Amino acid sequence: MADENPETQAQGTGKKRVFRKFSYRGVDLDQLLVMSNEQLVELFPCRIRRRFARGLKRKETNLIKKLRKSKRAINPDLGEKPEPVKTHLRDMIVVPEMVGCIVGVYNGKIFQNVEVKAEMIGHYLGEFSISYTPVRHGRPGIGATHSSRFIPLR
Numbered sequence: 001m002a003d004e005n006p007e008t009q010a011q012g013t014g015k016k017r018v019f020r021k022f023s024y025r026g027v028d029l030d031q032l033l034v035m036s037n038e039q040l041v042e043l044f045p046c047r048i049r050r051r052f053a054r055g056l057k058r059k060e061t062n063l064i065k066k067l068r069k070s071k072r073a074i075n076p077d078l079g080e081k082p083e084p085v086k087t088h089l090r091d092m093i094v095v096p097e098m099v100g101c102i103v104g105v106y107n108g109k110i111f112q113n114v115e116v117k118a119e120m121i122g123h124y125l126g127e128f129s130i131s132y133t134p135v136r137h138g139r140p141g142i143g144a145t146h147s148s149r150f151i152p153l154r
Helices: 006-014 029-034 037-043 046-053 058-072 146-150
Strands: 085-087 102-106 111-115
Touching (some): 037 046, 058 085
Parallel strands (some): 085 102
Antiparallel strands (some): 102 111
């Protein structure tokens, strides 16, 4: 370590972290936000294109309106986060306008708060609120295997 020259040490300490800029199918988030719905739908996969071609229903449009309202009510300079908006719409597709919002997605029992990030664009809200408890495999019980036939029950 002592044989390193000061120039390489200065480069190591003065280096800034460079974060990767998010892009969805080659388009930056800033451009996604200003795109029209028709242009945006062309970037999505076939199933989502079909869903948008059939039109958004009243429930979906109301959710987007509530998310806009909660986003407008905060001051991002102070580091505030928007109020969670509760919904049962697990099949709602995440669009760029929803990025930064907090959505309470119902999983059948409770509303799980999901903070929408840019990487979630094009996915369903239900993918981020698991609706079952994953199985934790423990020890096998009595009678679970053939070898347990020879173990006395007392």
